Amino acid sequence: MKNPLQQELIEALDRRAQDLDGATLSRLRRVRAEAVQQASTRRSRLPGGWRLAGAGLALGLLVAALLPGLHQTTPTQPVPGDELLEVAILDVDLEVVEDLEFYEWLSEQGLGETGDEGSA
Amino acid sequence: MSSFTAINHWMTGSVPEAPAEQSRHRALDAFLGDVERRAYVMAEMATRDPDEALDLVQDAMFAFARRYADKPQVEWAPLFHRVLQNRIRDWARRQKVRNRWRTWLHRGEDAGEEPLEQAPDPAVPPIEQQLDHLEATERLQQAVSELPLRQQQAFLLRVWEGLNVAQTAQAMGCSQGSVKTHLSRALGNLRSRLEEYHP
Structure with a gap:
């Protein structure tokens, strides 16, 4: 609840706002129209620079996503056929590789059995 | 499209x-x-x-x-x-x-002036006399415009614009407590400035 003095002050200020001269009102209207136009332009139009920057960023992200795949040197999962590719690249006799794998398997089995026997 | x-x-x-x-x-x-x-x-x-x-x-x-x-x-x-x-x-x-x-x-420039030149212009009536000639509305408006800036802001935003204390604080960039202080001082100032017209 406003006291009489406050009420009178509000009315005086309202009168002042209502009695603005034509030139001031005209300029206020122009400013308002321009402000609304600015808000409209800002939302509907991305500046050319920003569009270019957006395109650049998208291209950068695409390259960044593809690049690790191109330079991957240590596969995390052994892929069947990788060994063959390595053998082909190194030009090693396939029989030697198979023998090596066999001996590796044999030693693993032998060690396991030896361990079991030792503990028994 | x-x-x-x-x-x-x-x-x-x-x-x-x-x-x-x-x-x-x-x-x-x-x-x-x-x-x-x-x-x-x-x-x-x-x-x-x-x-x-x-x-x-x-x-x-x-x-x-x-x-x-x-x-x-x-x-x-x-x-x-x-x-x-x-x-x-x-x-x-x-x-x-x-x-x-x-x-x-x-x-420096003022120091060289004659004291008579610095005296108030007799053609311009003193402020009290000017105030007497103002309409009541103008007097009220003048009282608000003469408030210190922060008090004026608190009064206009809170009382005239009708913002609540929190919104006024947001608009003024200060705490709600400061709004209340500025507003209280503004109202006190306005009362004392206008008391002869509003006993």
Whole structure:
């Protein structure tokens, strides 16, 4: 609840706002129209620079996503056929590789059995 | 919309306004139209200069439309007044510095003037006499315009603009406690200035 003095002050200020001269009102209207136009332009139009920057960023992200795949040197999962590719690249006799794998398997089995026997 | 039209819009950077956008811009226009007169009066009371006041309102409207038009409409009033009051305060700070320099630069010139030249112009009636001639409305307006800036802001935003304490605090960039203090002092000041007319 406003006291009489406050009420009178509000009315005086309202009168002042209502009695603005034509030139001031005209300029206020122009400013308002321009402000609304600015808000409209800002939302509907991305500046050319920003569009270019957006395109650049998208291209950068695409390259960044593809690049690790191109330079991957240590596969995390052994892929069947990788060994063959390595053998082909190194030009090693396939029989030697198979023998090596066999001996590796044999030693693993032998060690396991030896361990079991030792503990028994 | 055809793909050609879409490409054309992309190339030119223009996008046709959606109905929601159009309605938002109408709301923005209505909001600014509702607040512009009071904003101008506030700026004019603070600056006592119609041109400066118009410049401040223009800056505030542009900045508000650029930065805050996307905000929910219930937040517009305190945000707009925050932008405007910040600009008024910046203006007041600049004026203070300018006046300090002016005083310092003209100190030497004043020293050489005759005392008679520094005396008040007898053709201009003293302030009390001038006040007597003002209409009651003008007297009330003058009392508000003579308040210290922060008290004036608190009074105009809280009492005239009708913002609540929290919104006034947001607009003034201070705590709610400070708003209450500034407002209480403003009302006290106004009462003492106008008591002879409002016993």
